[in-house]
Amino acid sequence: MNSAAQNTPAVEALGLTKVYGRGNTEVVAMKDVTFTVAKGEVVALLGPSGAGKSTLLTALGLINPPTAGRIVIGGQPVLDADRALVNLAAFRRQHLGFVFQKANLIPFLNAVQNVQVALEINDTRPRQARRRAMELLDYLGVADRADHLPDALSGGQQQRVAVARALANQPSLILADEPTAALDSHRGRQVMELFRKVAHERGSAVIVVTHDHRALDVFDRKYEMEDGRLLDRHEAAGSA
Amino acid sequence: MNLAAQDIRHNLGRFALTALGIGLLLMLVLGMSGIYQGLVFEATQLVDEVGADFWVVQKNTRGPFAEVSRLPANLEFRLLAVPGVRSAQSFVAHTIQREQQGRPLRMFVQGLAWPDDKGEWLPLTGGRPLGQAHYEMIADQILGLALGDKVPLGKDVFTVVGVTKGMASSAGDGTAFFTVRDALAIQFDLPGETMRLERAARRHRAANQDFGRVQPELLERAGGPSSALPALATPLVSAILVKVAPGTDTAAVVATVSAWPDVTVHTHEGQRQLLLRGNVDRARRQLGLFRVILVFVSTIIMALIIYTLTLDKTHDIAMLKLMGARHSVVVGLILQQALLLGALGYAIAYYIGQWLYPLFPRRVMITPDDLWMLAGIVLAISVAASLLGIWKAMRVEPNKVLS
Ligand SMILES: Nc1ncnc2c1ncn2[C@@H]1O[C@H](COP(=O)(O)OP(=O)(O)O)[C@@H](O)[C@H]1O
Ligand SMILES: [Mg+2]
Numbered sequence: 001m002n003s004a005a006q007n008t009p010a011v012e013a014l015g016l017t018k019v020y021g022r023g024n025t026e027v028v029a030m031k032d033v034t035f036t037v038a039k040g041e042v043v044a045l046l047g048p049s050g051a052g053k054s055t056l057l058t059a060l061g062l063i064n065p066p067t068a069g070r071i072v073i074g075g076q077p078v079l080d081a082d083r084a085l086v087n088l089a090a091f092r093r094q095h096l097g098f099v100f101q102k103a104n105l106i107p108f109l110n111a112v113q114n115v116q117v118a119l120e121i122n123d124t125r126p127r128q129a130r131r132r133a134m135e136l137l138d139y140l141g142v143a144d145r146a147d148h149l150p151d152a153l154s155g156g157q158q159q160r161v162a163v164a165r166a167l168a169n170q171p172s173l174i175l176a177d178e179p180t181a182a183l184d185s186h187r188g189r190q191v192m193e194l195f196r197k198v199a200h201e202r203g204s205a206v207i208v209v210t211h212d213h214r215a216l217d218v219f220d221r222k223y224e225m226e227d228g229r230l231l232d233r234h235e236a237a238g239s240a
Numbered sequence: 241m242n243l244a245a246q247d248i249r250h251n252l253g254r255f256a257l258t259a260l261g262i263g264l265l266l267m268l269v270l271g272m273s274g275i276y277q278g279l280v281f282e283a284t285q286l287v288d289e290v291g292a293d294f295w296v297v298q299k300n301t302r303g304p305f306a307e308v309s310r311l312p313a314n315l316e317f318r319l320l321a322v323p324g325v326r327s328a329q330s331f332v333a334h335t336i337q338r339e340q341q342g343r344p345l346r347m348f349v350q351g352l353a354w355p356d357d358k359g360e361w362l363p364l365t366g367g368r369p370l371g372q373a374h375y376e377m378i379a380d381q382i383l384g385l386a387l388g389d390k391v392p393l394g395k396d397v398f399t400v401v402g403v404t405k406g407m408a409s410s411a412g413d414g415t416a417f418f419t420v421r422d423a424l425a426i427q428f429d430l431p432g433e434t435m436r437l438e439r440a441a442r443r444h445r446a447a448n449q450d451f452g453r454v455q456p457e458l459l460e461r462a463g464g465p466s467s468a469l470p471a472l473a474t475p476l477v478s479a480i481l482v483k484v485a486p487g488t489d490t491a492a493v494v495a496t497v498s499a500w501p502d503v504t505v506h507t508h509e510g511q512r513q514l515l516l517r518g519n520v521d522r523a524r525r526q527l528g529l530f531r532v533i534l535v536f537v538s539t540i541i542m543a544l545i546i547y548t549l550t551l552d553k554t555h556d557i558a559m560l561k562l563m564g565a566r567h568s569v570v571v572g573l574i575l576q577q578a579l580l581l582g583a584l585g586y587a588i589a590y591y592i593g594q595w596l597y598p599l600f601p602r603r604v605m606i607t608p609d610d611l612w613m614l615a616g617i618v619l620a621i622s623v624a625a626s627l628l629g630i631w632k633a634m635r636v637e638p639n640k641v642l643s
Contacts, residue, residue, distance in 0.1 A: 054642070063562060063639040092638075093564025104641055106556045108250030109243075116241055121565045126241055149250070165563075177642075 008075040009036045010205030011060060011173050016069035018055050018228075029055040030066065031228040037205045037221075039172070042196050044216060045209045047225035053209045054177055056225065060207065061096060061175045062088045074172050093122045097166030097204075099176040103158035105150040111161045112137060112146040118168040136164040140194070156187040163191060167198060174198070176208040185214055192218045243569070244576035247553070258545050259581055263588025265538040266618060270589050271597065272531040273610040278603035279523050283410040283515045286350070287508065289361065290331075292481035293490050295506045296497060303506055304333045304478035305410050306518045311503065313420075313477045322496055324488035329353035330477040332423040335413060340391060347383055347416045348409035351423030351477070359402065359417050367402035373419055378402035382414030394429030398422070410519045412602045424475050439463045535617055542625035546578050550629035557633050558640035567634070574629045575622075582622030586615060 018030040030052040037043050045053050058064035060071060065082035072078065073095060077085050105114045112133045119129035137143045140160040142153075150158055159179065166174055176195065180188030192215040195206045199220075208219070216222060224231045248255045286305070296319060298309040319328035332351030337344060352359050358369040359378050367387045370376045377398040379385040389400045398418065407415040418426065430438075442462040446452035452459055482497075484490050490507070498505045506514065550557070557570055590611070597604035 058639055058642070061562075063637070063641075089561065089564045089566065091564070092562065096564075098562060100642065104555070104559050106559060108247045108556075109241075113241055113246065117243070117560070118563050120241060121560070121563055121569060129241075 008039075009072075010039045010041070010074060011207075012036045012070075012072040013056070013060065014070040014072070016056065016059055016066045016071070018052070018059060018064070019067045028228055030059070033069070033228075033230045035223065035230055037173075037207060039205055040199050040203045041220045042199045042206045042218065043208070044219040044222040045207060045225060046211075046222060051225040052228040053225050055228075056230070057175050057177050057207065057209055060173070061098060062092055093118075093169060095172050097169070097171035097174040099159070099162055099166045099174070099179040101178040101181045103150070103155075103162040105153075105158055105161060105165075107150055110147045110149050111142060111153065111157075114150070114161055115165045115168050118165045122169045133164070133168065136167060137161065139167075140164045155182050156184075159183060159187075159191065163194060170202060170204070172204055174204050174206045176206065178209050178211065180210065180212055180215070185212070188212055189215045189218075242576070243573045244580065247549075247573070248577065248580065251549075255581070259584035260588060262538065262542055262545075262581055262585030263592065265534065265541065266585045266589035266614065267593050267596070269531055269534045269538065269617065270593055270606065270610065270614050271600075271604060272527050272534065273613070274593070274597055274604035274606045275600075275602065276520075276524050276527045277605035277607055277610065279412075279520050279527075280516065281605055282408040282412055282603055283520050284512045285407065286409065286415065287511050287515060289363075289407070290481060291361070291483075291508075293484050293508060294482050294494050294497075295331075295508075295511050296328075296480040296482060296503050297478070297506065299502055299504050301504060302514050302518065303511055304331060305511075305515055309478050310476045311478070311480060313475050315477075315503070316480050319480055319482055319497065322493060324484050324493045325482055326485040326488075327356065327481075327483045329357055329481045330420045331479040331481050332420050332427065333478050334423075334427050335409065335411065336393070336426065338393065340385075345383060345391075346413045347379075348411070348413045349423050349426055350415055350417050351420035352417050353481075354419035354421070362402070362404050362417065363406065364402050365405045367400070369402060370417070370419060371401065374422055375399060376401045376418075377422075378404060378417040380404045380407040380414035380416065382408055383416060393426045396422070396425065406603070408603065410515055420477065424477070428475070535621065539621045539624050542578070542581065542621055543628045545581070546574060546625050546629040547632060549577060550574055550632050554632075554636055554640065557636045558638055561636065562638035562641050570633050571630050574633055575626045578622040578626035578629070579619075582618040582625075586618045589614070 013033055013035050016030055016033040017028070020027040020029055033056055045057070047053055055064065059066045062078060065079055068081050070077060070080050078088070078091055079085060106117065109117060112130065115133035115136055116129045119132055120126060124132065134143060134146060137146050140163060142157050142160050142164070145153055145157055153161065159182065163179070174195065180191050183191065192208070195208060196218050198204055199206045295303055296311070296315065297303045298311055301307055301309040303309055313330050316328045316330055319325055330351065330353050333348065335346065335348050337346040339345065352370060354370060354373050360369050362369070362378060364378070365381065367378070370378065375396055375398055377391065377400055379400045381403055385391065385400045387400055387403060391398045391400065409415055439462070443459055446459050446462040484493050494505050494507060497503065560570060593606065597606065
């Protein structure tokens with residue numbers, strides 16, 4: 001079953017560097033980061049605050065282009081430094097899923113509509129989008145809250161709707177920035193296990209920024225960031 | 241799923257209040273054109289209702305509605321002698337303001353050429369045309385008089401025998417119809433003391449002239465009523481209305497009468513144009529300018545509202561962009577809300593207007609043309625107003641979700 005397509009990495013980062021500001025206020029948030037995540041792999045990104053984790057994640061998410069370096073997703077070069085090689089918005093809706101610390105649900109849409117909108121943006125017909133959105137809510141165990149507005153959902157429920165939304169278009173790459181920070185450890189672990197399930201069942205690559213060391217066993221691989229540099233966990237452990 | 245509709249449902253109260261505000265503004269815009277149409281209607285209504293083919297007025301004047309015109313009443317008979325003239329009637333019109341039961345009563349007094357004209361042509365809503373040569377009047381309902389009311393004017397008391405609807409002068413005052421003689425009596429009413437003094441002065445003037453000295457009898461006549469003095473002019477009227485016989489060329493008759501050195505002739509259409517240009521034109525420009533300003537104000541207010549609605553959604557718009565939404569999704573969200581706001585405002589303007597305009601003291605006439613024009617204006621306003629919000633939304637970066 002190891003076809004060429006199977007062997008293409010889900011995402012490749014090549015020499016990513018990000019410099020914020022200029023002159024005196026210049027901050028090098030990310031320095032020459034190179035790494036690869038395979039399809040179906042769940043990767044943790046660890047490191048202290050300010051290490052550049054979010055910068056890397058948003059760069060891979062095509063919403064915060066790097067100052068230098070290349071990003072290749074699913075074998076397709078998408079960014080060369082800050083130059084777009086594809087239509088980034090179209091690429092995001094077709095291939096990427098995002099989850100953040102806050103659920104960022106749209107407040108005037110109810111739970112199912114929040115998932116549905118992601119599908120409709122990607123040209124799924126409304127009726128079908130709704131059915132699929134309901135399935136996803138069901139998969140995440142919040143189907144009974146489908147017609148509640150985000151305000152009426154608990155933090156955990158909101159986050160699960162956000163995860164459902166991120167999964168809606170069956171993205172090849174899921175990017176999660178501290179998705180469990182606002183959840184209790186039980187709920188947090190549930191979400192992490194869900195990512196693992198999605199990665200292994202659907203072959204999506206998942207990159208999760210996390211501080212939560214209790215759920216680290218869920219991940220296939222762990223990277224650590226420090227001062228903008230990416231260290232392999234084993235490397236980091238070995239050098240210590 | 242329609243994002244604009246969902247957002248509105250979520251913010252229904254605020255949206256409804258905004259639509260109400262826009263609606264009231266649009267109602268003013270519509271009212272402005274309604275007031276103008278009302279002015280045009282009222283200005284030309286009397287001329288239209290009277291239905292004369294042409295008006296004969298004092299030389300070089302613009303007729304009884306525009307300025308003072310004075311003609312001898314017997315001109316009527318000269319005109320009847322012109323070939324092709326079917327009828328010629330004296331027309332007396334002037335505005336008076338009196339008190340009636342403690343409130344000001346401003347009326348446009350118009351004389352009917354009794355007995356040929358009893359006012360049968362008037363749009364009566366109650367009562368009857370004039371039934372006798374004196375002391376009866378037909379009042380428009382603007383005047384607030386009821387059938388049977390007694391109105392003292394001059395030295396006489398007039399009874400309201402008929403009521404009309406919508407007969408306003410070009411200044412918007414209600415019209416009251418009397419016989420020409422009564423109308424003249426009201427116009428030239430003098431206090432008793434003035435009359436006594438005038439008669440004494442007449443006597444004195446006559447006594448100082450040779451024929452007064454030669455004929456003492458004349459002095460007795462000079463001290464009596466004016467009507468008993470054969471040498472005094474016949475009463476003056478404002479205009480003579482002429483209708484031509486069927487099959488006659490009006491232009492030819494007009495040409496004949498126009499050649500007379502003591503009068504000026506205005507055709508029906510000419511009289512209308514005089515009224516419109518003289519009385520209404522400046523009001524039209526005034527209202528037009530005001531309307532333009534209101535349209536601008538509405539646009540700015542709506543733009544600000546749409547802009548703040550968009551600002552409130554910055555984070556959600558960023559999220560939509562993060563998810564890869566096309567520009568059309570975001571533009572659609574804003575534009576649809578603007579258009580819906582406009583459409584709701586339009587409906588509110590229409591319905592509140594229907595209810596409110598009749599309460600205005602002067603006629604507000606809404607024509608289908610004006611409604612179409614307002615629809616066009618609303619469409620333009622809505623699109624223009626959404627531009628600011630769209631501009632803002634286009635500048636929202638997807639990574640704004642993170643802040
Ligand atoms: N928009 C920005 N402008 C300037 N500096 C930034 C910006 N975003 C992040 N930084 C800086 O870049 C560095 C890395 O930030 P970040 O990627 O958010 O780290 P982490 O997510 O690991 O906490 C920090 O020093 C931070 O202050
Ligand atoms: Mg961070």
